[in-house]
Amino acid sequence: MTAESIRRVGMIGLGKMGNPMCRHLRKAGFEVTGTDISEAVRRNLEAAGVKTVATASEVAAASDFVIVVVGFDSEAETAILGPNGVVAGAHPGLIVGVASTVAPRTMTRIAARLHGTGITLLDMPLTRGEPAAEAGKMLTMVGGDEAAFAAVKPALNTFADAVFHVGELGAGQVGKMVNNLILWACISANHEGFRLAEALGVDPGRLRTALVESSASNWAMKTQIQNQPMPWAEKDMRIVLGEADKLRLSLPLCGVVKEVVKSVKYERGWPTPEEPD
Incomplete structure (x- = not known):
């Protein structure tokens, strides 16, 4: 995929980081689909023009680029690999970016499970905290395929004013x-x-x-x-x-x-x- 072809962005996790990220993406003209385990959180974001669904698999089916921003390594793995996870709704060419802070070995483990699925995995943890998320001024360090990074960079720039490719998968973490x-x-x-x-x-x-x-x-x-x-x-x-x-x-x-x-x-x-x- 190219930067021009990525217009549909999915968000898994609509909390204090995912919520403003969705709003910035929507304001920039991206079609955004999100999910969260909390139905109340999903309803709250729909008022900002973000389509919400019940499962990560539905997010994947509706997206060119899926961002995972959940709290723990186990939650990131479940969101991607679980029964109703990204893999269940994925299509060839899908790019998945793990914005959660997880161990580098977690990225390696997920990548091994994604081998042969046609999904490209990036790690893209975020810094500067919640105020920067609201202001659209976060920093993200991205690890993984450079072509995939180039394709998603315009989407990242909607909520981060400092975006760096720092190496292979896991380097961001x-x-x-x-x-x-x-x-x-x-x-x-x-x-x-x-x-x-x-x-x-x-x-x-x-x-x-x-x-x-x-x-x-x-x-x-x-x-x-x-x-x-x-x-x-x-x-x-x-x-x-x-x-x-x-x-x-x-x-x-x-x-x-x-x-x-x-x-x-x-x-x-x-x-x-x-x-x-």
């Missing part, structure tokens, strides 16, 4: 892992630094105004993302540590960061999504 490790390390350092300032009688808010202009500045500090709930932090770090263990690679900072972020969430009463059984 590796990029997201590295992004997450560095991001959570910055969040942890910011948290401890401002705790120190407060303990010494300095107002953290006033200090932050200075620090965002200093050599200590970082994206997390500028956006104050550490003041927002961080539902996926532990999952992000589990993926990083799991890949490192498989490679027998020691990442001691990652383990510390995971515990710091967990303690912040416990302290503030922020929830952590549970992977479905």
Whole structure:
């Protein structure tokens, strides 16, 4: 397929990321079909001109390009490979992009199951969070076939203002892992630094105004993302540590960061999504 031929985009998962992504695609003139396990979520999006259906297989049948943006690896695999998944409704030439943050080995596992189906698989995890999703200013790192990437890039540009092809299938998820490790390390350092300032009688808010202009500045500090709930932090770090263990690679900072972020969430009463059984 070419960029000109892809006009029908499907979305599996219509939550805080998938919902605005659908709206941006629709506004840009794409024909959008979406699904979510929640009927109420589906009804809500229909008001924005997005056609919704009950199953991922129906999304696949109505689409040239299907984006999967669900919470966990197991959900992504079920959405694509399950009884009512993408494969059940797929047609030759279909491109599937996994926008969920999953382990690189999950992409490899899905790709092996798709061999011979005529489906092209890309990984395209998203960064910058929910505010960027609403603004259409996310960043995505894409791994997989370059021709497929070129074909879907105009669709990606409707909700992401930074779109990069970073290598073969799985490379996008590796990029997201590295992004997450560095991001959570910055969040942890910011948290401890401002705790120190407060303990010494300095107002953290006033200090932050200075620090965002200093050599200590970082994206997390500028956006104050550490003041927002961080539902996926532990999952992000589990993926990083799991890949490192498989490679027998020691990442001691990652383990510390995971515990710091967990303690912040416990302290503030922020929830952590549970992977479905």
